Amino acid sequence: MLFGARVDEGTSRRLLDQYVEWGGNFLDTANNYAFWVEGAHAGSSEELLGRWLKDRGRRDDIVVASKVGARPVRKGAGLGEIEGLGRDVIVAQVEASLKRLGTDYLDLCYAHIDDRTVPLEDTLEGFARVVDSGKVRAIGCSNYSVWRIERALQLSSKKALPRYVVLQQQFSYLRPRPYSDFRVHPELGLRGGYGTEGGLSPDHLDYIRFNPDFRVVAYTPLLRGGYANPERLGPEYRTDDNRKRSEALTQVAAETSATAGQVALAWMMQSSPAIIPLVAVSTGEQLSENLAATELRLSPDQLNRLTHAA
Numbered sequence: 001m002l003f004g005a006r007v008d009e010g011t012s013r014r015l016l017d018q019y020v021e022w023g024g025n026f027l028d029t030a031n032n033y034a035f036w037v038e039g040a041h042a043g044s045s046e047e048l049l050g051r052w053l054k055d056r057g058r059r060d061d062i063v064v065a066s067k068v069g070a071r072p073v074r075k076g077a078g079l080g081e082i083e084g085l086g087r088d089v090i091v092a093q094v095e096a097s098l099k100r101l102g103t104d105y106l107d108l109c110y111a112h113i114d115d116r117t118v119p120l121e122d123t124l125e126g127f128a129r130v131v132d133s134g135k136v137r138a139i140g141c142s143n144y145s146v147w148r149i150e151r152a153l154q155l156s157s158k159k160a161l162p163r164y165v166v167l168q169q170q171f172s173y174l175r176p177r178p179y180s181d182f183r184v185h186p187e188l189g190l191r192g193g194y195g196t197e198g199g200l201s202p203d204h205l206d207y208i209r210f211n212p213d214f215r216v217v218a219y220t221p222l223l224r225g226g227y228a229n230p231e232r233l234g235p236e237y238r239t240d241d242n243r244k245r246s247e248a249l250t251q252v253a254a255e256t257s258a259t260a261g262q263v264a265l266a267w268m269m270q271s272s273p274a275i276i277p278l279v280a281v282s283t284g285e286q287l288s289e290n291l292a293a294t295e296l297r298l299s300p301d302q303l304n305r306l307t308h309a310a
Helices: 008-023 044-056 087-101 120-132 146-159 202-209 240-256 259-271 282-296 300-307
Strands: 026-028 063-068 108-111 139-142 164-168 214-218 276-278
Touching: 008 044, 008 282, 044 063, 044 087, 063 087, 087 120, 108 120, 108 164, 120 146, 139 146, 146 164, 146 202, 164 202, 240 259, 240 300, 259 276, 259 282, 259 300
Parallel strands: 026 063, 063 108, 108 139, 139 164, 164 214, 214 276
Antiparallel strands: none
């Protein structure tokens, strides 16, 4: 998200090289990254990735995902004034993303934030245009409630429109206090209720279990450094429930000689349903630690203790 913004070009390129040398092949960006950073703009991340993809010649073996719908309509605006998910906006913004990325197609394109001012059918018709033209291979949704996902899938079946196949939602091992307004983010011009639906809920998880072809990607899985430094966790995470979950996390980390963050990532990937954690890094050390979580195998007992700690 911050590549080409707070993470300078040289560091970003080194991290990308390190990632693909390890075997990584899935990169996630958005057409609004990182409009809120001084000296950067909406599209900075896509532009940097485009330069790197061209220089490395890696487009064919990299899965590139981007998002439309949450780009501010003017400089200085926040997420209170965004482009939305109208048909023409989707077509135009996919074209703009392709230009910045220097590619002919996106492997995956998300509806970034649910836009309830536009009929779902209009949004899906916009995606149909870019899918039918070969400019997008698959579509996903981000920050959607369960009922909106189900209604979209019903419309797709009824109208022969593209189907959402991926959900990207905020999620981590530690859980925020129910109904807490943890979505407030003044830096982005956000206020509670701006459409992110409070993250991945038990209802989402239940829905995914019965729709195994629908994959889930979780953003902010490490709570912005909250596992490495619990002082960084907001008040919405300071609950008795999370105290018990933290104790279980610490125990399993000691048993596996792993960090708490690695255990949290491994738990997500090995749970049912399995969740793909979307990690953001700014140093090679952070990236190495996160990648090592893919090689950490938790026992059934450890998974059970982590899942049911409460």
